[in-house]
Amino acid sequence: MRHIAITMGCPAGIGPEILIKFFSQTERLSEYNPVILGDINILQRCATDLNSKAEFLPWLPGTPIHKGRIPVFELSRLPANDLIWGHPTIATGKAMVTYIEKAVSLILDGTFSAMVTCPISKTSLNRAGYSFPGHTEMLAALTRSTKYVMMMAGSRLRVTLATIHCSLASVPSRLNQEALSALIQNTDAALRLDFGIVAPRIAVAALNPHAGENGLFGHEEEDSILPAIESMQATGIQVQGPFPPDTIFLKAAKGKYDAVICMYHDQGLIPFKLLHFKDGVNVTLGLPIVRTSVDHGTAYDIAGKGVADPASLAAAVEMAALIVQNRDTAQKNSR
Numbered sequence: 337m338r339h340i341a342i343t344m345g346c347p348a349g350i351g352p353e354i355l356i357k358f359f360s361q362t363e364r365l366s367e368y369n370p371v372i373l374g375d376i377n378i379l380q381r382c383a384t385d386l387n388s389k390a391e392f393l394p395w396l397p398g399t400p401i402h403k404g405r406i407p408v409f410e411l412s413r414l415p416a417n418d419l420i421w422g423h424p425t426i427a428t429g430k431a432m433v434t435y436i437e438k439a440v441s442l443i444l445d446g447t448f449s450a451m452v453t454c455p456i457s458k459t460s461l462n463r464a465g466y467s468f469p470g471h472t473e474m475l476a477a478l479t480r481s482t483k484y485v486m487m488m489a490g491s492r493l494r495v496t497l498a499t500i501h502c503s504l505a506s507v508p509s510r511l512n513q514e515a516l517s518a519l520i521q522n523t524d525a526a527l528r529l530d531f532g533i534v535a536p537r538i539a540v541a542a543l544n545p546h547a548g549e550n551g552l553f554g555h556e557e558e559d560s561i562l563p564a565i566e567s568m569q570a571t572g573i574q575v576q577g578p579f580p581p582d583t584i585f586l587k588a589a590k591g592k593y594d595a596v597i598c599m600y601h602d603q604g605l606i607p608f609k610l611l612h613f614k615d616g617v618n619v620t621l622g623l624p625i626v627r628t629s630v631d632h633g634t635a636y637d638i639a640g641k642g643v644a645d646p647a648s649l650a651a652a653v654e655m656a657a658l659i660v661q662n663r664d665t666a667q668k669n670s671r
Contacts, residue, residue, distance in 0.1 A: 338449040343435040344374025345454030348424040349634030350644035352382035357646040373435040381416035421640025429464030450626035450656040469501035485621035490612035494595040495604035516564035526621040530659040539593040540577030614647040628652040
């Protein structure tokens, strides 16, 4: 039986806490067979600080999972007494990378069916010597994927992003018809395969106010966005736009569209987190593996205080399991 890998994220953040809460509160663990890739020392320190009675069991591929004990594939052994919640170090940065790298390799060899990631610190990632702007780009490099897409998914809204971790000033120069066409195509394919939507309806948000107002407020809509939409419409994809960003998310949230393609990070994440702050899921499309993640950060300001909410982690695990099931079903049907 295969399992879902959950990487612990930054040891100094809220990852250990939400993991302990998730395992103690979730009744459907046997359906997911989740295993933590992380550090028992840090998890035990967190459990002690939370006054939790959680018990951790060292786990290796092929060994059984014992009910009532949390399986941990131990990949680091940091000195727990030296850890200060909310204060990452180079050592914690290297550890969180180790969890991610091992999870990817074990999915590729068939040990795990999917991975769910707890939050990492991008600053800590770079200080540890890894020049990635975030989880998504690192996973793309590890799997040698070039056409990867960041999707934020919830019960009311899904968004995918044309640009991710870059300055707002650089966004217009990064938009082009070819890349946007590929994004529309990848979003449509993921909605069909991973989410089981037979005929996806996709909306595209404009970059500029009022969708550019016929060039009065910018030309990106005419030069790049609309040509991409029209080229994909010609292939049979149900995609419309570009729509003014101030109205399209309301229409999508009411069920008119299955996803909204956004031009930059905050254009999509502000409305998404307004609706799904607690239960949103980050899904990386275009990888040869299934990866979902919590939609929040390390929350260093509340780390170690016992107030972190595991709802997004629970939603991420459930969505990973759903995607695996949908892909398995599609594969069986194609035979």
